[in-house]
Amino acid sequence: MKKRVAILISGGGSNMVALARSMGADHPAKPVLVLSNNPDAAGLQKAADLGIPASTIDHRQFSTRTAFEDQLHTALLLAKPDIICLAGFMRILTPEFIGKWQGKILNIHPSILPLFPGLHTHQRALDAGMAVHGCSVHLVTPELDGGPILGQAVIPVNTGDNPADLAARLLPMEHRLYPKVLREFALNSKAKTSLLIQGK
Ligand code: GRF
Numbered sequence: 001m002k003k004r005v006a007i008l009i010s011g012g013g014s015n016m017v018a019l020a021r022s023m024g025a026d027h028p029a030k031p032v033l034v035l036s037n038n039p040d041a042a043g044l045q046k047a048a049d050l051g052i053p054a055s056t057i058d059h060r061q062f063s064t065r066t067a068f069e070d071q072l073h074t075a076l077l078l079a080k081p082d083i084i085c086l087a088g089f090m091r092i093l094t095p096e097f098i099g100k101w102q103g104k105i106l107n108i109h110p111s112i113l114p115l116f117p118g119l120h121t122h123q124r125a126l127d128a129g130m131a132v133h134g135c136s137v138h139l140v141t142p143e144l145d146g147g148p149i150l151g152q153a154v155i156p157v158n159t160g161d162n163p164a165d166l167a168a169r170l171l172p173m174e175h176r177l178y179p180k181v182l183r184e185f186a187l188n189s190k191a192k193t194s195l196l197i198q199g200k
Pocket of ligand 1: 009010011012013014015016043087088089108109110171174
């Protein structure tokens with residue numbers, strides 16, 4: 001039986017599209033739901049175009065983080081996901097929520113973790129004088145961007161690069177890495193994968 005995958009987004013959804021397209025007929029998983037916290041996320045239409053049920057739970061409609069997460073949890077329970085992929089999902093999840101889906105939530109983060117958790121990763125990599133930059137797919141634990149790393153992709157930092165240059169070269173690497181990790185994870189969520197992809 002195929003594993004059921006829910007994908008949480010906040011914006012353009014290009015990682016969501018890469019994940020969804022990768023889940024073809026011979027894949028051990030299938031997308032069952034795309035959820036956005038942002039009603040204006042361009043990814044919602046992309047999900048609908050791919051034939052994946054897509055809906056919004058607007059965090060601004062809730063007075064507390066917990067109330068928002070309760071709604072998120074309810075929507076997920078209905079979709080019965082085996083795996084939840086955070087793909088450009090820009091809300092911090094509480095330890096209580098993460099505990100309810102322990103070991104099932106993956107995230108992609110645009111840095112070579114454990115370096116540069118949090119925001120503005122491209123600028124911070126440049127500020128630190130890094131010769132390499134990259135992205136990481138990791139299991140989500142209560143520590144922000146701190147769970148076990150399942151795969152990483154790296155690119156060189158070139159002279160004169162600005163944050164937008166790094167973001168533009170890194171995004172296609174994200175689109176390669178996340179589907180690879182998802183496939184491995186869907187086949188065996190207990191295996192310690194550590195995929196490495198090198199880009200230009
Ligand atoms: C990606 O760079 C992701 O790593 C970061 O936000 C971006 C989301 O892009 N957290 P998209 O919504 O998948 O196009």
